[in-house]
Amino acid sequence: MNREDISITISCPDSFGLVARLSSFVADHKGNLVELHQFTDEQSKLFFARISIDGSKLDVSVEDFLAGFDVLARAVKADWQYRLMPSKMRTALLVTQTDHCLNDILWRTKSGELPIEITSVIGNRETCRAAAEAAGLPFHFIDMKGDADKKEAGFREIHHLLQKQEVELVVLARFMQILPDWFCRDYEGRAINIHHSFLPAFIGANPYKQAYDRGVKLIGATCHYVTADLDAGPIIQQEVQKVEHFHTPADLVRLGRDCERRALSTGIRYHVYDRIIISGNRAIVFPD
Amino acid sequence: MNREDISITISCPDSFGLVARLSSFVADHKGNLVELHQFTDEQSKLFFARISIDGSKLDVSVEDFLAGFDVLARAVKADWQYRLMPSKMRTALLVTQTDHCLNDILWRTKSGELPIEITSVIGNRETCRAAAEAAGLPFHFIDMKGDADKKEAGFREIHHLLQKQEVELVVLARFMQILPDWFCRDYEGRAINIHHSFLPAFIGANPYKQAYDRGVKLIGATCHYVTADLDAGPIIQQEVQKVEHFHTPADLVRLGRDCERRALSTGIRYHVYDRIIISGNRAIVFPD
Amino acid sequence: MNREDISITISCPDSFGLVARLSSFVADHKGNLVELHQFTDEQSKLFFARISIDGSKLDVSVEDFLAGFDVLARAVKADWQYRLMPSKMRTALLVTQTDHCLNDILWRTKSGELPIEITSVIGNRETCRAAAEAAGLPFHFIDMKGDADKKEAGFREIHHLLQKQEVELVVLARFMQILPDWFCRDYEGRAINIHHSFLPAFIGANPYKQAYDRGVKLIGATCHYVTADLDAGPIIQQEVQKVEHFHTPADLVRLGRDCERRALSTGIRYHVYDRIIISGNRAIVFPD
Amino acid sequence: MNREDISITISCPDSFGLVARLSSFVADHKGNLVELHQFTDEQSKLFFARISIDGSKLDVSVEDFLAGFDVLARAVKADWQYRLMPSKMRTALLVTQTDHCLNDILWRTKSGELPIEITSVIGNRETCRAAAEAAGLPFHFIDMKGDADKKEAGFREIHHLLQKQEVELVVLARFMQILPDWFCRDYEGRAINIHHSFLPAFIGANPYKQAYDRGVKLIGATCHYVTADLDAGPIIQQEVQKVEHFHTPADLVRLGRDCERRALSTGIRYHVYDRIIISGNRAIVFPD
Secondary structure: OOOOOEEEEEEEEOOOOHHHHHHHHHHHOOOEEEEEEEEEEOOOOEEEEEEEEEOOOOOOOHHHHHHHHHHHHHHOOOEEEEEEOOOOEEEEEEEOOOOHHHHHHHHHHHOOOOOEEEEEEEEOOOOOHHHHHHOOOOEEEOOOOOOHHHHHHHHHHHHHHHHHOOOOEEEEOOOOOOOOHHHHHHOOOOEEEEEOOOOOOOOOOOHHHHHHHHOOOEEEEEEEEOOOOOOOOOEEEEEEEEOOOOOOHHHHHHHHHHHHHHHHHHHHHHHHOOOEEEEOOEEEEOOO | OOOOOEEEEEEEEOOOOHHHHHHHHHHHOOOEEEEEEEEEEOOOOEEEEEEEEEOOOOOOOHHHHHHHHHHHHHHOOOEEEEEEOOOOEEEEEEEOOOOHHHHHHHHHHHOOOOOEEEEEEEEOOOOOHHHHHHOOOOEEEOOOOOOHHHHHHHHHHHHHHHHHOOOOEEEEOOOOOOOOHHHHHHOOOOEEEEEOOOOOOOOOOOHHHHHHHHOOOEEEEEEEEOOOOOOOOOEEEEEEEEOOOOOOHHHHHHHHHHHHHHHHHHHHHHHHOOOEEEEOOEEEEOOO | OOOOOEEEEEEEEOOOOHHHHHHHHHHHOOOEEEEEEEEEEOOOOEEEEEEEEEOOOOOOOHHHHHHHHHHHHHHOOOEEEEEEOOOOEEEEEEEOOOOHHHHHHHHHHHOOOOOEEEEEEEEOOOOOHHHHHHOOOOEEEOOOOOOHHHHHHHHHHHHHHHHHOOOOEEEEOOOOOOOOHHHHHHOOOOEEEEEOOOOOOOOOOOHHHHHHHHOOOEEEEEEEEOOOOOOOOOEEEEEEEEOOOOOOHHHHHHHHHHHHHHHHHHHHHHHHOOOEEEEOOEEEEOOO | OOOOOEEEEEEEEOOOOHHHHHHHHHHHOOOEEEEEEEEEEOOOOEEEEEEEEEOOOOOOOHHHHHHHHHHHHHHOOOEEEEEEOOOOEEEEEEEOOOOHHHHHHHHHHHOOOOOEEEEEEEEOOOOOHHHHHHOOOOEEEOOOOOOHHHHHHHHHHHHHHHHHOOOOEEEEOOOOOOOOHHHHHHOOOOEEEEEOOOOOOOOOOOHHHHHHHHOOOEEEEEEEEOOOOOOOOOEEEEEEEEOOOOOOHHHHHHHHHHHHHHHHHHHHHHHHOOOEEEEOOEEEEOOO
16 A cells, blocks of 8 residues: 555544554554544634544554444544545536536646546536537536426436435535535535535625625635535635726626636545545634 | 826717817917827717826916816816916825825825825824824824714814815725715815725725635735715725635735725825816726 | 727836826727726836727727837837737647546536637657547657657657647646756747646656645645746746645645646636736736 | 643654654643644754643642653754743844834834833934834944944944843844954844745845845835844745836835834734744744
8 A cells, every 4th residue: 555545534622642552553453544634623612633644554444444443533532434545436427508617627637736536527417418528528517407307307317326326415506506405415525516616705696796796806706515505515715816897797707717617626535535634614624 | 397297087978070170279278288098989880088287388377278278168068177386285184093005195295106195194092193293293082982973073073174264185095984975075076085896896994805815816905986885985995915714814904905095095196187087987098 | 999909918017007008099080999907017117907898889990009009018118018818829749648637628618618729639658649639739759768868859740749839828837847948948938737736836747645744734736837947937827726734735735636637727728818928927817 | 830831842853753742741740731832844854843831730839841842852963942922022122213013012012012022222313213112122322433443332222221131032123234253153043033035035135126126016124033144034924015117216115114114013912922932044933
């Protein structure tokens, strides 16, 4: 195994000697601690840590190591999860019309910047089919035009696809449909959206138009986890861009695209490298 | 007279040949056009311009020149205003407790960066008296603690002071009181506020606490003209700062101060150099 | 004709009444001045302007209008040029191995953000062939490996291609070869490069490695016109990105790619919309 | 004692189980680890950590705790240092003419943002005397005009003052004299400078003039440790600001002041909170 083969994120009530217990467990089993980040939230009295371990010299199997860690985690009442690296997270991309985020993710995946395996591109329009297929990816068109029943059926179909493809991460890459609650709950912490404003400003539709009407001097984009409460999930990353009075709504759309694709791709990267711990409505992010 | 002695801002319905008419008028009277900015708003079909003129070789008196310009302005149905430079705008600073914006303005005034004459510092707390007086400025304490009548009386007193001191610009340098409507109307376009968030996010009280609770990854400050509608006036300048999960509300306050003082001082500078034209709820700003 | 059909950039010695003369000429011929930017450089006493004109109601043909303008330009000893819009600038992309800038330009061209017609992609490696051909563009491999004669022959071949294809703009999209002087002179003001540092820091090879070794806290990219003096041409646009001690040289390369592609694409946009006037070693840029 | 009463920074060759040993030592003595940052430099194979400890429940005296830690540190061949908090670092400010950095430090010290005790302000001009004395601080004028001997004598006098006042940190707040080598060596790692460019661009005199002449589109400031090699010490913090063609050298000076004072004050803050570990020519910074 290579360096950083095991990544562990953990959260638990703060208590005495936590870092010592965690790091000693790793050292006791000849794990080499490559990177440790910890954070104690003074308000909630919660402890958070991300540990990345070079497991090449472990004195037990990885399975045994993780089993032992689980005992320790239970002792300190921790939620925890691990990921073995390198691995490619199975990721589905949901799109509608605009393809700048899609294109950016495709390029970063190809270049190795995003270690994901794109299972398919799913669109409620046909617009992005060409880009997906040019990248050798299956494209699924889901017709959602029509009444609430049609939309619901569409989401059931998408859900079915994601299940069948064993998707670990759902990326809404400018997917312009509001997800039903049951869908959000099912992919809680595993669905990432890009909203084209610096949230919580300009929630909802047409944020650039709203921004223009308000006469703001900066626009932005927010990458966040999807929750049932629209545009209110834990924020992972935000990008902003200065604008001036002469920028029309169309200019804001143009300038904002750079914020959107960068914020989304960065958010995906943090997620797939397990650099995020969700705590209530906040995302604890250890950037790389 | 020196260069840039006359600065004119103008707004009017867009029509054919406006720049030619304006610049020809200046040239015809031997005014040297030092700087011209124009902007035509495609949506409102309004034309805006800022002209700065070296009047050292005018073939008429400045008064006559302006009288002539007024005739032209009426012909094109323009709102316009002028300022003779250099001049120091008579400015009152309203404060409550925190003094970082006050200190910044005092320093920039002393260094010549802000060409203003501070008529007085007015506070509804005594906290900033020392800083004001150390700078050789009169400090007026206005007691506003109490019921609505007390507040109203306080504002009448402030208004009276401003009138007496012939104040041209009112700067709310972290003044934590909501201005009554009549006051806002009276100083419309002549009162500048700093709000400690990137508006329209976090309108109202405790924006840093709101920002912390929302878990945003950036905080900011907004310099805007005061209107009766709270935190909704034309935005002049916005500054933002990236933050991380480990920043407590107190950290946000600390980091935000730099955004606040910079946005406010920049906004004041643009205003006193006549680099802003207000159009409805938007501020057209020609930065320097 | 549509709005903004004629764009004119002009530079000349500053003199009295220039704006009036220029704008009156436009108005006299029923040209509608859509946008005017002017700048007078106090040091060089040079006047610069960009005028964009809606020519739909001109009282003469465009050719006659331009002929008349030329007479005026000669009277004020101006260098000037015009462009009829909309038009697509014939642009060649030179690449070596990395394809992030190439990919970005391809996407922005397809989306309409960059009004260019890519004549071909020319590479001294085969790496980018696939990306070019997937976009339906001819790819020319020019072998430059070897001694100085081989390189010189390669550049003659590139030059020949550019001439044959009537290329108006040459974009070095991470082209890792130093252009010979005669080539630079021939495409002076028509060749744009991206250098992967915030120039003038880290001129030459391996700027990210240089940046890492120096321990800087920010990295960047610079889009500039190509001149015979390496990395010293007029700067069009610069982007920066904060970095921390834990970023390896490979991280700097990764993070810098976003600066590079954004700075380059912005620079191309400004150039093809005639928003740049070169004055000695400085680029006067009127952003949109 | 309060929380975060002991802050320890440590650097040593990387080895197995370091975090476990360090954190276990703290836990074994009932120290509560408030914050832990670690970083392993892959290139130099060095391990760095900052540990902040709540010592209110230590089972030994602080002195004994530190003595024990020293034994551990020697075992792992570490350089380390500690600071007891809260404490105010004895800091001398060296200035010449401009007072924006001085003013900023004075205000941040007064507001509690910078926990320092300013021992005195030392200037080679009289210009800043008023500001220093208004803040109740002694001002020492050191005449350095003249030949090399005069300068050397001046530095001996400054050095003597610093020694007498038991100064722990020397801040060059726009002090426009080059320090002699012996002085730099004596205050190695304890002297912080602000250079008014984004180093390594524009080393030496008149960086804004250099920036103007080069036509850059961004200017900046760099806070760094002083070394004998001019402007080449470990970089702590860098700030940048976009500029345009219309900005004169004087504008760059004006706009740059904000970068300078912010970079310097941030750098001082990191230093006095022991958030920096110097490693060769690099500064490892754990921001707050």
